[in-house]
Amino acid sequence: GAGVSQSPRYKVAKRGQDVALRCDPISGHVSLFWYQQALGQGPEFLTYFQNEAQLDKSGLPSDRFFAERPEGSVSTLKIQRTQQEDSAVYLCASSLLNRESNTEAFFGQGTRLTVV
Amino acid sequence: QKEVEQDPGPLSVPEGAIVSLNCTYSNSAFQYFMWYRQYSRKGPELLMYTYSSGNKEDGRFTAQVDKSSKYISLFIRDSQPSDSATYLCAMRTLSGGSYIPTFGRGTSLIVHP
Numbered sequence: 001g002a003g004v005s006q007s008p009r010y011k012v013a014k015r016g017q018d019v020a021l022r023c024d025p026i027s028g029h030v031s032l033f034w035y036q037q038a039l040g041q042g043p044e045f046l047t048y049f050q051n052e053a054q055l056d057k058s059g060l061p062s063d064r065f066f067a068e069r070p071e072g073s074v075s076t077l078k079i080q081r082t083q084q085e086d087s088a089v090y091l092c093a094s095s096l097l098n099r100e101s102n103t104e105a106f107f108g109q110g111t112r113l114t115v116v
Numbered sequence: 117q118k119e120v121e122q123d124p125g126p127l128s129v130p131e132g133a134i135v136s137l138n139c140t141y142s143n144s145a146f147q148y149f150m151w152y153r154q155y156s157r158k159g160p161e162l163l164m165y166t167y168s169s170g171n172k173e174d175g176r177f178t179a180q181v182d183k184s185s186k187y188i189s190l191f192i193r194d195s196q197p198s199d200s201a202t203y204l205c206a207m208r209t210l211s212g213g214s215y216i217p218t219f220g221r222g223t224s225l226i227v228h229p
Contacts (some may be wrong), residue, residue: 004159006206029224031215033157033216033217036218040124040221040222041221041222042120042122042204042220042221043204043213043219044219045217045218048216056216085211091159091160093159097215104162104165105162107152107159108159108160109157109159110158110159112157
């Protein structure tokens with residue numbers, strides 16, 4: 001596809017349920033980022049992949065959050081035993097990797113997770 | 117204190133006004149500065165980016181960086197109702213392995229006809 005695709009767009013989970021959020025980055029993009037955006041807040045960094053390697057997961061709020069990108073393309077963010085404070089929009093972004101200059105990070109439309 | 121501070125607004129202006137949006141930051145290692153626009157229920161889209169201090173103009177938009185004051189601005193001339201959105205500043209370092217953008221919380225802009 002032409003852009004970053006995320007699915008599902010909306011997810012309602014009962015507290016304690018596990019959820020999996022999918023991100024299809026732009027073809028050929030090396031870098032992939034996950035962000036969490038609470039209502040009225042800016043995106044907060046969760047984790048970063050360069051190809052299949054997870055280089056930074058310092059933003060994951062707890063060990064209930066897990067992300068993978070096994071073949072260096074599609075990525076999945078999994079949240080186990082969801083809690084109400086996990087309710088947010090989860091944004092995925094991808095970009096080319098170019099150390100010499102800025103490269104644009106393209107965002108998907110996000111997955112809005114509501115935990116009830 | 118967050119690394120990037122941004123007033124959430126809302127900022128309400130009449131059509132045609134000049135809008136000034138600002139962010140301050142604390143990490144002196146930030147080198148790339150970006151402005152994203154986010155419409156309701158959409159992902160952020162990049163408007164402009166600048167490298168280090170200086171000005172950059174693109175149509176009705178001007179981005180300004182003052183590294184000595186750790187202060188960045190986005191000016192919108194002749195604002196239109198279609199400019200109504202949340203504007204997010206973001207910035208990142210040059211060095212290191214991950215080049216992760218750090219975002220402000222966004223300023224909500226409302227341009228009324």
